[in-house]
Amino acid sequence: MDKKYHILYVDDEQDNLTAFRAVLRRYYEIHTAKSGEEALNMLRDTRIDLVISDQRMPKMTGVELFEQISEKYPDIIRMVLTGYSDIQSIIDAINKGKVSHFITKPWNVKELRVILDKALETYALRGRNKTLELENSQLMIKTARMEKEHILSQYEILKNQINPHFLFNSMNILSSLIPRSPQTAVKFTKQFSKVFRTLLEMNEELTIPLEQELEFIKSYLFLQKMRFDKSLQIQVRIAKSKLPLQLPPFGLQLLIENAIKHNIISEEMPLKISISNEKNYLKVENNLQLRGGNRTSTGIGLKNLKARYKMLTDTPVVLENDGRYYAAKIPLIP
Secondary structure (H helix, E strand, O other): OOOOEEEEEEEOOHHHHHHHEEEEHHOEEEEOOOOHHHHHHHHHHOOOOEEEEOOOOOOOHHHHHHHHHHOOOOOOOOEEEEEOOOOOHHHHHHHHHOOEEEOOOOOOOHHHHHHHHHHHHHHHHHHHHHHHHHHHHHHHHHHHHHHHHHHHHHHHHHHHHHHHHHHHHHHHHHHHHHHHHHHHHHHHHHHHHHHHHHHHOOOOOOOEEEHHHHHOOOOOOOOHHHHHHEEEEEEEOOHHHHHHEOOOOOHHHHHHHHHHEOOOOOOOEEEEEEEEEEOOOEEEEEEEEEOOOOOOOOOOHHHHHHHHOOOOOOOOOOEEEEEEEEEEEEEEEE
């Protein structure tokens, strides 16, 4: 055994202290004290794993010392070493001082080492168990926090997607289509219901395949094209090999919605959005023609998207703006 364990021996006889240190210092870090008071002072500043104390000492007995140690330093192993076969002292040591071993004098070095090694082995095992319990507790707290964040993010997703503006705009488009083009109105209604059905179905998923998100985007873009017609130009170029990769549900839709919400869209100034893959990123890029006035973005959508990605991967969301084009790149997860 190396000297990583620290043992404190308390005895009012200097010869006993000297002998104890001489025979055991090869195996442990030995500290000594000539009284209970001196021992308590030492414990305040010194790491001690195990305390052995003589029982019969002036002013403070071994049991009285251990009563204080058990209260202030409950993890320290406590042993009584005495030459008196006093049954009451043994009982007091066990009951009051919570002593783990009772050793009689004269002690045998080999036997004493066996006792000490077993006690310290138990001490080390108890310490490891405490560490594991702490790590497990921290893991449970982290898991609970992540579950809470996931629930909150899912709530934000639904709240952000089913927003009043989208409903209002869609209903206006539908009401204008019914009198002038009933067949188109029927198509619009089918796509509109498909969008909302998908929103409700996929909202509980942590990730979905890119292929599934693109199917949803077709219906979503159909509604937007009915509103903006040729003023909104969409180009999709995705390698087939990337379709099985995963992303948070509605991640792509959020980026498209942001581009539509923050930019001018007109026949004179069409908004051009390209959707492509760049290595293991999904890239959404649009020409910048920001709306004027005092419109400011809270950034809740992107913050929520970044938060969801942090739960899934260490790969970051990348945002680029060169003054002419804005690009958002989100990781595709294997």
